[in-house]
Amino acid sequence: MTYTIGEMAKLLDVAPSALRYYDKEGLLPFMERTESGIRIFKDSDYEILKIIHCLKSTGMQIKEIKEFINLVLQGDESIDARLELFRKRKFELEKQMADLQETMDTVNYKCWYYETAKKAGTTSVPDNMGDDELPENMRKIRAKIRKQG
Amino acid sequence: MTYTIGEMAKLLDVAPSALRYYDKEGLLPFMERTESGIRIFKDSDYEILKIIHCLKSTGMQIKEIKEFINLVLQGDESIDARLELFRKRKFELEKQMADLQETMDTVNYKCWYYETAKKAGTTSVPDNMGDDELPENMRKIRAKIRKQG
């Protein structure tokens, strides 16, 4: 199956200009064209673009992704390097997930804080609660946010 | 307890220039200064900066965070609006976590893929595996990445 740039853009929910940009940056080394110069996207290009999206989501930049594409072009001799690359991405992702969980903890605390303030009609109620008055699961996170010199 | 801009920057692991930028953008409405004009950061500023960091992590931009600060300045009458804001951030975070999990699934698939390729010495081994030869937990994700027209 083949696709025009507009069709592929829709499949991936990106702008055609983004796909042209990726092509220009060398991220699509197997791109084919019609005689008249129009890009022909194949299912294999879809797969590459899915991986590009994945790598972008792990925090890699276009330049770094291009280096990965260069590894792909080296064939089987770069299998080790590519495995290492994905293991590193996995490690980065784990950090990102831990960070996001911390953010979620803080947001949950703030939801509790404003729910409590709403019931009381004033933020001074949650503000002045002692540690012993807090729900148990809110104590650790409040301590993290607050600084008492 | 009070801090200079450099001390606060170290506590938060950001550059002093970033704190000046936040101040200029109106994110630190309770900033005090010495007579000679030097910023005095208090523990309450630390807390605000922690919340700014949290909101940034949920994907909010500085402009939007400033609107939140404006709500804070309105006092108790904006409790509802602030609660709604944090509930929305929680919703956004849940989407982000789901996206990150999808990315992790793809990275895990690629780790398996290159481990298999490494053992075989060639990527054509995992490439040509039928669905029935894949580890069970890799099937769904490979189907998601692949497109067969």
Add this chain to the structure above:
DNA sequence: CCTTGACTTAAAGTTAACTTTAACTTCTAT
């Protein structure tokens, strides 16, 4: 007193990842 490091400002510069524009060509449908 004097040096040195840290603080101040306004304004300009940086960076990544696209997007937009302009001028043009090609494909599709009637």
Add this chain to the structure above:
DNA sequence: ATAGAAGTTAAAGTTAACTTTAAGTCAAGG
């Protein structure tokens, strides 16, 4: 045959969130 949608390029523009620069002031130690 022709209109209009969609494709092409190179080059310039956008945006956010800072950072850097330049020129100057302030604070602490010897």
